Amino acid sequence: MSSRLSSFAQRRVPAGFRVVSRMGVCLLTAVLLLGSAHATPGEQAEKYSNISLHDDARPAISYALVRAEHGTVFSGHSDELKKARAYRRQHDGSYLWFRDGDQHYVVDDVASINKLAELWQATQPFEQQLQPLDDEMENYGRDMEDLSDEREDLRDDRYERRGDAGYHAQMAALDERADELSSKMESLGDRMEALGAQIEQLSRTADEQTVTLIHEALANGLAKPISP
Known part of the structure; x- marks a missing residue:
């Protein structure tokens, strides 16, 4: 991330x-x-x-x-x-x-x-666009927490499964899923940041x-x- x-x-x-x-x-x-x-x-x-x-x-x-x-x-x-x-x-x-x-x-x-x-209502269209993105980011956050838990559970078995090719394959798969999720969060964060900047400017005015x-x-x- x-x-x-x-x-x-x-x-x-x-x-x-x-x-x-x-x-x-x-x-x-x-x-x-x-x-x-x-x-x-x-x-x-x-x-x-x-x-x-x-x-x-x-x-x-x-x-x-x-x-x-x-x-x-x-x-x-x-x-x-x-x-x-x-x-x-x-x-x-x-x-x-x-x-x-x-x-x-x-x-x-x-x-x-x-x-x-009228001045303050100018922010509403952008806030309405931001809300579903907020929800989506929360969902991604929960998914990332679940991945982290899976990784920790897998790490608990690392000594028993030392040298197990399946263990390393599972860990690599989790890392790949985490990277993909981080990329989605990064992209979504850019969209949220752009909307936030517009809300910020209108609110300042x-x-x-x-x-x-x-x-x-x-x-x-x-x-x-x-x-x-």
């Missing part, structure tokens, strides 16, 4: 997450089921996408674009996820929550929300324009201060 694929394999994240490196931050594309004993049915089925978590330091501006039917786009410190969605209990429609410094704001202007939604809209909302009064 190539070093790039080995690196890819080591970047494992919890099930349901996909990782795309963006400006030194992990962009986690996921659908999270946020269930709890006190959560409403709407909260339990709430979808999250394009989650940019800054765990090392709190960014100057954090934001969450919350849309009832299309999930939530979030960028900020991991501790702020709960705060970002808490306002939903007071608001039935879509809105942009953000924090600038220590002050929290909300923007519910329809035109602004629709503009941001959407992130920059979201921050621009936040500054505009602060300047023109569309941003309404709310309690933290």
Whole structure:
């Protein structure tokens, strides 16, 4: 397996997450089921996408674009996820929550929300293409683990079968299957990397324009201060 694929394999994240490196931050594309004993049915089925978590330091501006039917786009410190969605209990429609410094704001202007939604939805066609490739890579990974187990089982018999031509033939066959699988994983990894680069570029653009809209909302009064 190539070093790039080995690196890819080591970047494992919890099930349901996909990782795309963006400006030194992990962009986690996921659908999270946020269930709890006190959560409403709407909260339990709430979808999250394009989650940019800054765990090392709190960014100057954090934001969450919350849309009832299309999930939530979030960028900020991991501790702020709960705060970002808490306002939903007071608001039935879509809105942009953000924090600038220590002050929290909300923007519910329809035109602004629709503009941001269009920006972030641009990544969806590529994410939809990436999902089946993700699944295929997981299947290849399981196949590779099975091959590794077979090889280890065979190695356990190496002393008893020393000089056995059949033993060496079996080991060579396993190595050949592993090489073929590695080649398929390499090819699939190239396709995933290309799609990831497109998602990364579109997400970076959407992130920059979201921050621009936040500054505009602060300047023109569309941003309404709310309690933290």
